[in-house]
Amino acid sequence: MDKSVLKGKLLDAVEARADDIIAVGQWIWRNPEVGFKEHKTAEYTSSIFKGLGLEVEEKIGLTGLQTVIKGRDDRPNIAVIGELDALTIPEHPDSDPVTGSVHSCGHNGQMANMIGVAMALVDSGIMEHLDGSVTCMAVPAEEPIDIEWRRELYSEGKLYFLGGKQEFIKDGYFQDVDISLANHMATNTDWKIAVRGGEGPQPGGVGFMGKMIRFKGAEAHSGAAPWNGVNALNAANIAMSAIDAQRDTFKDSDAVRVHYFITKGGDAVNIVPSEVRMEMMIRAASVDAIKDASMKVDRALKGGAMALGAEVEIDNIPGYLPSPKQGSDALWRNMRDNVAEIFDEENTLMGVVNPSPIRTPHGAVSDINDVASIMPKASFGVGGAIGVGHSRSYSIVDPYAAYVMPAKLYAGMVLDLLWDGAKLARQVIDEYEPEVQKSGYMDYWKDILES
Ligand SMILES: [Zn+2]
Numbered sequence: 001m002d003k004s005v006l007k008g009k010l011l012d013a014v015e016a017r018a019d020d021i022i023a024v025g026q027w028i029w030r031n032p033e034v035g036f037k038e039h040k041t042a043e044y045t046s047s048i049f050k051g052l053g054l055e056v057e058e059k060i061g062l063t064g065l066q067t068v069i070k071g072r073d074d075r076p077n078i079a080v081i082g083e084l085d086a087l088t089i090p091e092h093p094d095s096d097p098v099t100g101s102v103h104s105c106g107h108n109g110q111m112a113n114m115i116g117v118a119m120a121l122v123d124s125g126i127m128e129h130l131d132g133s134v135t136c137m138a139v140p141a142e143e144p145i146d147i148e149w150r151r152e153l154y155s156e157g158k159l160y161f162l163g164g165k166q167e168f169i170k171d172g173y174f175q176d177v178d179i180s181l182a183n184h185m186a187t188n189t190d191w192k193i194a195v196r197g198g199e200g201p202q203p204g205g206v207g208f209m210g211k212m213i214r215f216k217g218a219e220a221h222s223g224a225a226p227w228n229g230v231n232a233l234n235a236a237n238i239a240m241s242a243i244d245a246q247r248d249t250f251k252d253s254d255a256v257r258v259h260y261f262i263t264k265g266g267d268a269v270n271i272v273p274s275e276v277r278m279e280m281m282i283r284a285a286s287v288d289a290i291k292d293a294s295m296k297v298d299r300a301l302k303g304g305a306m307a308l309g310a311e312v313e314i315d316n317i318p319g320y321l322p323s324p325k326q327g328s329d330a331l332w333r334n335m336r337d338n339v340a341e342i343f344d345e346e347n348t349l350m351g352v353v354n355p356s357p358i359r360t361p362h363g364a365v366s367d368i369n370d371v372a373s374i375m376p377k378a379s380f381g382v383g384g385a386i387g388v389g390h391s392r393s394y395s396i397v398d399p400y401a402a403y404v405m406p407a408k409l410y411a412g413m414v415l416d417l418l419w420d421g422a423k424l425a426r427q428v429i430d431e432y433e434p435e436v437q438k439s440g441y442m443d444y445w446k447d448i449l450e451s
């Protein structure tokens with residue numbers, strides 16, 4: 001069989017499913033659910049996979065699922081990753097009237113892309129020509145929100161991480177995966193597919209760790225006898241000032257950001273606050289910078305408590321790793337070549353978008369970094385949405401660009417990777433140096449949290 005004929009057949013299979021793929025994206029847009037609560041979306045996805053005759057493994061990381069589409073060999077195994085979760089923005093016109101949830105990060109698009117490639121791989125019968133497998137993953141909870149509730153699940157032993165991909169890693173679901181493919185939607189209509197970065201070391205994204213903080217003082221009558229109290233809010237106030245006083249010790253190149261909010265400031269205005277709770281994120285471009293900032297923050301928190309004679313409890317929470325310094329050049333080249341081959345030039349954006357000498361042009365975090373730290377990963381930008389991500393103005397205006405085109409790119413890459421003895425996939429795997437060994441992943445995180 002001629003490779004280019006088969007590739008044409010596979011891309012045609014995506015095109016033939018365009019209406020179905022768009023319908024999937026729109027159904028998920030209309031049924032938004034936040035992380036680890038994506039029950040409807042998971043059931044919907046599962047029913048589509050089963051309709052394709054695929055076996056589905058469900059309830060991975062609480063609400064996630066996956067299906068393995070087998071070729072002539074089990075390995076190499078390429079994962080195509082979609083994210084199930086939405087955000088909570090009640091002000092958004094399309095938000096769920098009960099929960100306030102809405103897909104204003106565009107994860108519904110990723111789901112449609114991932115399901116679309118599954119449809120095309122099955123419809124085309126292509127897998128009988130490919131020397132490896134494809135695992136389509138629907139992963140929960142990319143957004144690190146609802147921290148207090150997720151921490152309760154942690155206490156109950158139901159979760160360890162805040163993010164779904166890390167739960168998949170922890171539970172061994174990436175053990176048999178060799179290469180991961182993913183994407184994320186951007187808000188823009190100038191291009192439809194963007195290949196960022198290039199070969200060699202790349203500026204990447206930050207990682208983070210979380211903290212849940214509890215100051216404990218003593219309540220007293222604020223008017224009659226405040227001297228009998230220990231004001232936990234004043235302790236928190238001093239701690240916040242002490243954190244601010246250290247900001248100029250954070251190096252620009254580390255892109256440290258420490259941000260927090262008070263989730264409980266006291267019980268009543270006429271009672272000396274005896275309990276104050278805070279949630280915090282510490283972001284930075286390297287694990288060492290995260291550890292350093294965490295140490296300084298802990299010092300400040302303890303200092304605030306000490307000044308007032310209060311107590312402070314600090315609960316360190318695993319966040320997401322910073323993106324690795326070096327990705328897979330061979331995989332990046334294949335993504336670029338497929339974009340050039342499949343799409344018209346005016347629809348694409350190629351090359352380095354952020355040639356910043358600082359390694360962290362992007363202050364947002366994603367748990368895809370944890371996947372990229374243990375295996376070769378390619379991800380690309382997707383257009384078709386406008387407005388501001390994570391806000392009420394976000395909407396998808398070009399369904400074909402958002403939902404269908406990325407499925408074509410996945411399809412093209414999967415075919416190239418697994419063609420002819422999976423030569424290209426094997427090259428990608430052989431050349432790749434992981435930042436973190438799969439087997440050492442949990443210990444790596446424990447070291448960050450305990451330092
Ligand atoms: Zn987001």
Ligand SMILES: [Zn+2]
Pocket residue numbers: 105106107142184
């Ligand atoms: Zn997102």
